[in-house]
Amino acid sequence: MTFHDMWAELLPVGRDSASGGYRRFAWTEADADCRAWFAAQAEGRGLRLETDRNGNQWAWLGDPAAGDAVVTGSHLDSVPDGGAFDGPLGVVSAFAALDELRGRGARFTRPLGIVNFGDEEGARFGLACVGSRLTAGLLTREQAHRLTDGDGITLPRAMEAAGHDPDALGPDPERLARIGAFVELHIEQGRALDLSGDRVGIASAIWPHGRWRFDFAGEANHAGTTRPTDRRDPMLPYAETVLAARREAELAGAVATFGKIAVEPNGVNAIPSLVRGWLDSRATDQAGLDAVVAGVEKAARAYADAHGVDLDVVRESFTPVVEFDHALRGELARILGRDAGLRVPVLDTGAGHDAGILSGRVPTAMLFVRNPTGVSHSPAESATEDDCAAGVLALADVLEGLACT
Known part of the structure; x- marks a missing residue:
């Protein structure tokens, strides 16, 4: 299945017909449909699917227990009436990058994981990055159990209704210890790349x-x-x-x-x-x-x-301020810089991401794809097909450089 096919299949899920925006909130029907889509993509590629104690989905090529895994991905949930690209671009691009590497005949020497982090936007329960915060130990089970949505439904009640055990929530240090590097691709939530004329950039830091x-x-x-x-x-x-x-x-x-x-x-x-x-x-x-x-x-x-x-x-x-791992960031620049025709600027961002949450536990880095409008968290959020393709190729190059011979 091509990037275009995956994108077209995911595009209608959770979309409001009146606003044109997305309402993919944690532990709702739209969220379940997104999770089912992720599971189908993993199964179609022969990947081993896991749902961890905090509701995050992992698709594995190779044995993650071997350690030093390279992981990529993002999230599939949205803000109220959000755009199509914030989060899903990173997940769809991850599967597409794996397809690209298989087409190249790449030989993996490290396990590769693709992740869909749960409740990144915090649209329903008011706290961003719940899935990654729990995994990293930055949110306790007790704190998570006190989260409530606008209708008075608690997070535990919502999780139970979706078939997940809320009593299992908590830190997951063993899982994080398996990860040697996490690289998240994301649409840029601003116009720095559009103004510089570049299709892809590398993140340096996230503002506090x-x-x-x-x-x-x-x-x-x-x-x-x-x-x-x-x-x-x-x-x-x-x-x-x-x-x-x-x-x-x-x-x-x-x-x-x-x-x-x-x-x-x-x-x-x-x-x-x-x-x-x-x-x-x-x-x-x-x-x-x-x-x-x-x-x-x-x-x-x-x-x-x-x-x-x-x-x-x-x-x-x-x-707090997040400085992405300098060594990993430098490796991304080296890998992408091998193409003399590809200029890859480095830029900071005021938007939070799961990569920022994990940065204190594992080496993390981010790639940004150009957003010509600079608009995000809105149906006006966009990226061209050519820029999306450039993002997939950049991510594939990075994964090849990190996880393959």
Whole structure:
């Protein structure tokens, strides 16, 4: 099955007909369909399929117990109304790269694994990279069991409904010890490659980033009869805080986004009793990130006090700066640089990835494929067929250099 065939087969799964975006959320029917697709691709290539204790899928060529395995892949879940490429491009390209190497007659000297990490986007339970965090020991079973979606369904309940045992969740050091290198291919979530005219790039680092929940608690009341001076309206300090986040980010050369909000009681003719907003902030270094978040919280508390509203701020997740393994990164540059006509720039990114989570446990690296619009987490996300093909060939070259004679 060619890259085009695999892509066409996966494309309809979890797609919303109205928005054109994807809703492939963890432990849902769409997620199950994606997992079934992955299993079928593995079976069709004679690979051994495993689903680990944390719900991640692994397809193996060779015996992983031999150790020093080379692993590639990404994820298949999506953000709400996300694009087609974020995650799936890396998984489809992994299978296509294996096909390319078999077509070359490559002889593997190390085990090769292709992985589909579960719940990378965190769209349902609010925490990104759940599958890889659990595997790396960065999320405990107890913490995972407390995760709840917007409908009040806990992660354990959702997993049980999908046929997976939530009591098995936890660190998987033995599995990680088998991996000698992990290389994740991903669409670029920006326009650096488009502006430079390059089809493929190598990642140098991931910015430090995190998510903070701001709970503004006021007093519910009638929207038509309550005088402005008698109101404790949490929507007002929340709105001012959104603007403050933009100002603080611009001052620090960073980014800060309130992209999710929950309002209670959420009535058109009712003053809210609670406004809960989630801040996503990222910066090139830790000092810049700390400055942005501290500035936003300081402004939020001042606005809340001015309106007689209580404020609680909770850090829900955080990932420090990730410097990808320098030796592995250098090896990728050497392998790809053998083609005198291929220029492979090195660039950093503000987007988080499973590769970043695993970087503290195994040597990791990333390849980026050009995104002409620079848009991601949106149906407008795109890559040309030629650029996808270039990504597959680059990944195949890397896997050949790392895992074959």
